Amino acid sequence: MKRLTLFVLALTGAWCMTTATPVFARGLTNDAAMPAEQFLAGAVTSIPKEAVTFSRATPSRKSAGRAFLLSLAVPGLGEWYAGGSKLMPWFIGAEAGLWGGFIGHRIYRGWLNDDLRTYAAQHAGADMSGKNSKYLVDIGNFDTIYEYNEVRGVERFFEDQYPEADEYTWNWDSTEHRAKFKSMRVESGRVNNRSTLIATCIFINHLCSAINSAIIARRWNDQLPASATIYVQPATSTVHVQNWGGSLVVSVPL
Numbered sequence: 001m002k003r004l005t006l007f008v009l010a011l012t013g014a015w016c017m018t019t020a021t022p023v024f025a026r027g028l029t030n031d032a033a034m035p036a037e038q039f040l041a042g043a044v045t046s047i048p049k050e051a052v053t054f055s056r057a058t059p060s061r062k063s064a065g066r067a068f069l070l071s072l073a074v075p076g077l078g079e080w081y082a083g084g085s086k087l088m089p090w091f092i093g094a095e096a097g098l099w100g101g102f103i104g105h106r107i108y109r110g111w112l113n114d115d116l117r118t119y120a121a122q123h124a125g126a127d128m129s130g131k132n133s134k135y136l137v138d139i140g141n142f143d144t145i146y147e148y149n150e151v152r153g154v155e156r157f158f159e160d161q162y163p164e165a166d167e168y169t170w171n172w173d174s175t176e177h178r179a180k181f182k183s184m185r186v187e188s189g190r191v192n193n194r195s196t197l198i199a200t201c202i203f204i205n206h207l208c209s210a211i212n213s214a215i216i217a218r219r220w221n222d223q224l225p226a227s228a229t230i231y232v233q234p235a236t237s238t239v240h241v242q243n244w245g246g247s248l249v250v251s252v253p254l
Contacts, residue, residue: 062220067213072206078213083220091209098202105195112188116181123177126170135168140182144171 062082071078075091116136117128126139142148145168149161162168172178 061224062217064214064217064221067217068210071209071213075205075209078210079216082213082216084213084216087209087212091205091212094205095202098198098205102195102198102202105191105198109188109191109195112184112191116184116188119177119181119184120170123174123181124170124172127167136185138162139170139172140178140185143175143178145169 067078067082069078070081071091075095076088079085079088079091120126120136120139121128124139138148142151145162145164149164152158152160172181
């Protein structure tokens with residue numbers, strides 16, 4: 001019965017230690033000491049070493065590395081894990097908008113490429129199957145393959161000349177049509193450059209969110225609330241009070 005009473009009183013004292021103004025700690029500073037008999041309100045006169053044990057529970061900490069990796073994969077996810085949701089909607093919104101812009105530009109560039117290849121086949125008689133971007137540039141700058149090969153020969157760039165076969169031959173029906181084709185090709189290149197820029201912004205958004213999440217996790221750990229730890233000094237039966245950034249667990253064998 002005596003040990004059961006000790007258990008109840010010890011738990012009551014431990015609960016008080018975790019409140020804002022502990023009853024038994026009023027007027028005490030860190031590492032201050034008070035007699036065990038006073039702390040237990042005269043219920044016992046001594047506390048055996050083997051009777052009471054006190055231990056500290058692990059606080060709820062956040063991993064900065066995990067927060068970084070989560071946001072590096074999905075912006076905003078690391079902020080959610082670290083408990084900082086203030087900037088999370090901005091990172092998520094930026095991610096959605098950037099991906100929408102990137103996909104839209106890629107689709108638009110595909111349409112432009114299809115249109116300009118069809119246009120060259122109709123107005124220059126060019127076979128566009130399997131042709132690279134250099135061929136598109138060349139047929140946009142010269143009216144015929146013969147004109148192109150002649151200029152390259154004068155410049156002594158013979159390796160750049162095309163074989164004068166049906167596979168590579170082109171002959172624009174008007175300079176206006178060639179100029180329009182060139183403008184279509186230039187626009188396709190601009191769209192491709194913008195999509196590359198958007199892809200870079202997507203990466204930057206991931207990186208910024210990852211760094212922000214790691215900072216939030218570190219701040220969370222630095223601002224963990226302080227509580228107290230109680231332990232009994234066996235030789236003197238004295239209760240010591242110490243600040244500690246965790247919670248208190250009391251274990252009393254019955």
